[in-house]
Amino acid sequence: MNKPLRILAILSLIFLSGILINAVQQDNTNIQEAGFTSSSSVKTKTNDNDVNDKFTSSTYSIKAIKIPENLEFAGERVPIEKPHIWEDVDREFLVNTYWQSNGLLWIKRAHKYFPIIEPILKEKGVPDDFKYIAVIESNLMNVTSPAGAKGFWQQLSATARENGLEVNSNVDERYHLEKTTRAACSYLLDAKETFGTWTLAAAAYHSGKGNISKYLREQMVDSYYDLLSGPNTERYLPRILAAKYILSNPKKYGFQFDESDLYTYPEYTTVKVDTPIANIAQFAKEHNTTYRELKLLNPWLRENKLNNKSRKVYFIDIPK
Incomplete structure (x- = not known):
């Protein structure tokens, strides 16, 4: 290569190197401006009042939920002094308080449907707290579960028929709110007669009377709160409790709404x-x-x- 060409090649290399160095420096500057720094320059928060370290608004906070004292379901005390019961209840209060959209839908639908459900429970002698089963089973909607349970009260076809409902491809009374509520009452009253407590009657509604009988016998206990019955059944009563206390006093749990926001049943x-x-x-x-x-x-x-x-x-x- 002759001398002029060698000089031109050297100058080209110098020029390209300068471009690459400048690009790297610019990238580092952009990263720092975006808030990313090397590990040696990361601030460690030492003062709870120093909001400069927060990754959210200074007014944003997530608070633990204070569980009400003397929790009860259908007049039966909940033993929250047992650590596993307290944790289960705490979990459901947290999940359902901070699942804001679902909570508001509960409130709106409860205003529409509870006036239909409540008088039937009273007529049948079933505690008012059982209306919250319809909340956690279906979110007060006519839905179908993977197992084929349907309606607000999520009844399987065989159980529905046993409790007086017509179920076929032409008429399915699991979708008839008044009739399916009465059928649920029949089941719950029979379960209460079988197990002696409303708490176990509620657990049986979820897991089945046969399963609850088997668990009680094998584990030699007589209380829902002493039963090892699988995660879904163990969450059942705590979820009902969360629905009960949130819907009974929604504004205490941060839900804000006007009366005009609520759903109403059509005439x-x-x-x-x-x-x-x-x-x-x-x-x-x-x-x-x-x-x-x-x-x-x-x-x-x-x-x-x-x-x-x-x-x-x-x-x-x-x-x-």
């Missing part, structure tokens, strides 16, 4: 039907409503027809 009239309905959409039209509005009030009607070969009496709600 309706009731039509007695003892014959088949060939087309429910046409039936709705004849009653000055729509198929959708009628099905929202009568989700137990599962098809666009009512077979009713036996000429059973049904009551269909018609929105005003």
Whole structure:
């Protein structure tokens, strides 16, 4: 290579090196401006009042939940002096207090549906606290579980039929709030008769009477709170308690809302039907409503027809 070309190559290398060095320096500057520093320059917080170290707003805080004293379910005391019970209850209060969107939906839906559920529990002699089972089972929605349980009270088809509900592809009364609440009451009353406490009756509603009987016998205990019954059943009562205390005093747990924010049940009239309905959409039209509005009030009607070969009496709600 002749001398001029060697000089040109050297100058090119010097120029490229300068560009690379400048780029590295610029990257370091950007990292520092973004708040990232080397380990030797990271500040260690030594003063709780020094908010400069916080990664959130100075007004943002997450507080532990103070568990109410003298917790009880259906008049039965909760032994929170037992460490594992206190931790289980504390967990559910934390999860459900800080799951704000779900909590607000609980509050809104409870205002809509509790006035239907509460009088039935009272009529049947079941403690009012059991309305919170419908909250934790379904979030007060007509949902279906992976196991096939349906409705607000999450009843399996066999159990629903045992407690007087009609369940088939045309009519499924697990979606009929009044009837499924009465069916749940029947189950709970029988479980209370079997096990002696409302707490164990609630556990049986979740796990089944056969399973609870087996656990009690094998473990030689007689209390839900002494039972090793699997994580879901062990969380069951603590979740009910969290729902009960949060919904009983929501503003104490930080939920802010106006009365106008809450959901309300629509006004309706009731039509007695003892014959088949060939087309429910046409039936709705004849009653000055729509198929959708009628099905929202009568989700137990599962098809666009009512077979009713036996000429059973049904009551269909018609929105005003």
